[in-house]
Amino acid sequence: MDKRSPKHLYTMKDLTQRQKEILEFIEHHEWRNGFWPSIREIQEKFEFKSTNAVMGHLRALEKKDVLERIPGQARTFRIHRPDDGDSTQLPKEAHEVVDIPIVGAIAAGYPDRVEGAGEIGRLQVDIGSAGFSSQRRSFALQVRGDSMVDAEIYDGDRVVIEPRDAHDGDIVAALIDGETTLKRYIKKAGEPPYLKAENKFYPELYPVTELCVQGVAKAVVRNL
Amino acid sequence: MDKRSPKHLYTMKDLTQRQKEILEFIEHHEWRNGFWPSIREIQEKFEFKSTNAVMGHLRALEKKDVLERIPGQARTFRIHRPDDGDSTQLPKEAHEVVDIPIVGAIAAGYPDRVEGAGEIGRLQVDIGSAGFSSQRRSFALQVRGDSMVDAEIYDGDRVVIEPRDAHDGDIVAALIDGETTLKRYIKKAGEPPYLKAENKFYPELYPVTELCVQGVAKAVVRNL
DNA sequence: CTTGACAATGGACAAGCGTTCACCTAAACA
DNA sequence: TGTTTAGGTGAACGCTTGTCCATTGTCAAG
Structure with a gap:
C-alpha cells in the first residue's frame, strides 16, 4: 500500500536505494x-541479466510518479523533479547548474522556437509549461591552479562547462589524477589529440587517451 | 511560417530551406x-510518404556536420550548435541558467528590462557561481576599451552589474559622456570620491560629482 | 503462516524504428 | 548531352527495443 502522507505534493524520497x-x-x-537510455542500456549498466529487472524498477518509478514514459516508444523518458538536490554524481568540485527559473519580465508567452527563431530576447524557456527540464547539462567548475593564465583564466575563476565533444582549440575540462583541470584541446588532422596547458611555464602535453574529457568550456565567470 | 529574420542563430551556412x-x-x-523524435515522427510531421525522405535529409545534415546520430539506435540525436567560438548571440536553450540582458550603453538611469529595449543580447550564467543576490535587477554590460585591463577585464568581456551604492574599491559602471564605462571607485574618509581607471596608461581620475554611478560590478563573464 | 512489497532471472514476442534498394522528378551545371 | 545535387515514392529487411510471460527468492508486516 502507499503510505504517502497526503499533505506531500511531491514525495520522492521514499524511493528505494536501487530505484x-x-x-x-x-x-x-x-x-x-x-x-535517454534504452532499457537494455540500463540493464547493461547494472549488469542485470534480464531486462525485466529494469522494467520492474521503471514501473515502480512510474507508480511513484517520478517518471513518465510513452508506452511502447523508445527512449522517451520524462522525469518529474520537484528537485531534491541530493547527491548527484557530477564531477567533483562542480556546482551543478540546475533548476533556475528564468529571471526577467519575459516569462509570459511561450515562444515557439520555430517561428521566433531569429528574434533574440524572445527565446525563453518556459519551464512551467514543460513541467520538467529536459537538459541539465551545463555546470560550473572552479578553476584551481594557474595552468591557463595565458588564456586569461585565473585561479579561483569559474568556468561554465558544457559536456560535449571537443574540437581543436577548445578549452576543455579534463580529469587528470582524480582532479578536474582545464586544458586546451589540440587535435590536428591525422594525429591523435592531446591537451596543452596555457602557461608558458607549463610546457606539458597530456595524452588524451588516458584522460576523461568532461566537457568544453563555454565561458569564464569571475567574481569581483 | 515566415522567415523575416535575416539571420538565423544556427550556422545555417549552406542548409537548404527544407533542411x-x-x-x-x-x-x-x-x-x-x-x-528526440523518431524518423517516422519526422516523416509524419512533414507528411512525407516515405521514411526515406527523412533519411535523405538526415544524411545531408550529418554530412554538413550540424547533426550527429548513433547509427542504428532510436532517437539518439546530437545537434552541433555553433555557439562555440564567438558570439554575442546566445544559444537558444536557456535551460537552467540565469538569463541576464546585455546592454551596450545606458543613456541614463538603469536599463529598461521590461521590453528589452536597448538589449544587444542576453547572457546566461550559472547563478551559483556568480552569487548575484538580486538577480532580478542585475544586468550585463559589454566592456568597451581597455581601461580595466589591470583588473583582468578586457575588451569584449561582459560584466554583471548590480545596481547599488558603491563602496571604496568597488568596480562600478559609470556614465561618462553618454556612455557607460567601468572604473574603480575610490572613496577615502574625509575626501570626495573619485573614479580611477585600472590601466597604467590611463592615469585619469574622474571626479564623481558629475557622474552617474549605475551600479557595482559583481562578476566578469567572458565567452571562450 | 500468509501476504505483499521488492528484486531479479530467463525466455520469447511484436511493435518500434533505422536502414537500404530500386526508381522517379526537377533544377543546375558544363 | 550527360552528370550531379536536392527531394521524393514505395516496399521491404532486420536490428532495436519495449513488453509480457512464468518463476525464484528475500524480507518485513499482519
Missing part, C-alpha cells in the same frame, strides 16, 4: 549524452 | 517533449 540508482543513471545518461 | 525545417523540427521536438 534512486536507476533514476540517477537515467538522469545522468541524458545529461551526458543528450538522449 | 532547416527538418533541423528546427528536431530541435523543437526535443525542446517540447524532452526527447
Whole structure:
C-alpha cells in the first residue's frame, strides 16, 4: 500500500536505494549524452541479466510518479523533479547548474522556437509549461591552479562547462589524477589529440587517451 | 511560417530551406517533449510518404556536420550548435541558467528590462557561481576599451552589474559622456570620491560629482 | 503462516524504428 | 548531352527495443 502522507505534493524520497540508482543513471545518461537510455542500456549498466529487472524498477518509478514514459516508444523518458538536490554524481568540485527559473519580465508567452527563431530576447524557456527540464547539462567548475593564465583564466575563476565533444582549440575540462583541470584541446588532422596547458611555464602535453574529457568550456565567470 | 529574420542563430551556412525545417523540427521536438523524435515522427510531421525522405535529409545534415546520430539506435540525436567560438548571440536553450540582458550603453538611469529595449543580447550564467543576490535587477554590460585591463577585464568581456551604492574599491559602471564605462571607485574618509581607471596608461581620475554611478560590478563573464 | 512489497532471472514476442534498394522528378551545371 | 545535387515514392529487411510471460527468492508486516 502507499503510505504517502497526503499533505506531500511531491514525495520522492521514499524511493528505494536501487530505484534512486536507476533514476540517477537515467538522469545522468541524458545529461551526458543528450538522449535517454534504452532499457537494455540500463540493464547493461547494472549488469542485470534480464531486462525485466529494469522494467520492474521503471514501473515502480512510474507508480511513484517520478517518471513518465510513452508506452511502447523508445527512449522517451520524462522525469518529474520537484528537485531534491541530493547527491548527484557530477564531477567533483562542480556546482551543478540546475533548476533556475528564468529571471526577467519575459516569462509570459511561450515562444515557439520555430517561428521566433531569429528574434533574440524572445527565446525563453518556459519551464512551467514543460513541467520538467529536459537538459541539465551545463555546470560550473572552479578553476584551481594557474595552468591557463595565458588564456586569461585565473585561479579561483569559474568556468561554465558544457559536456560535449571537443574540437581543436577548445578549452576543455579534463580529469587528470582524480582532479578536474582545464586544458586546451589540440587535435590536428591525422594525429591523435592531446591537451596543452596555457602557461608558458607549463610546457606539458597530456595524452588524451588516458584522460576523461568532461566537457568544453563555454565561458569564464569571475567574481569581483 | 515566415522567415523575416535575416539571420538565423544556427550556422545555417549552406542548409537548404527544407533542411532547416527538418533541423528546427528536431530541435523543437526535443525542446517540447524532452526527447528526440523518431524518423517516422519526422516523416509524419512533414507528411512525407516515405521514411526515406527523412533519411535523405538526415544524411545531408550529418554530412554538413550540424547533426550527429548513433547509427542504428532510436532517437539518439546530437545537434552541433555553433555557439562555440564567438558570439554575442546566445544559444537558444536557456535551460537552467540565469538569463541576464546585455546592454551596450545606458543613456541614463538603469536599463529598461521590461521590453528589452536597448538589449544587444542576453547572457546566461550559472547563478551559483556568480552569487548575484538580486538577480532580478542585475544586468550585463559589454566592456568597451581597455581601461580595466589591470583588473583582468578586457575588451569584449561582459560584466554583471548590480545596481547599488558603491563602496571604496568597488568596480562600478559609470556614465561618462553618454556612455557607460567601468572604473574603480575610490572613496577615502574625509575626501570626495573619485573614479580611477585600472590601466597604467590611463592615469585619469574622474571626479564623481558629475557622474552617474549605475551600479557595482559583481562578476566578469567572458565567452571562450 | 500468509501476504505483499521488492528484486531479479530467463525466455520469447511484436511493435518500434533505422536502414537500404530500386526508381522517379526537377533544377543546375558544363 | 550527360552528370550531379536536392527531394521524393514505395516496399521491404532486420536490428532495436519495449513488453509480457512464468518463476525464484528475500524480507518485513499482519
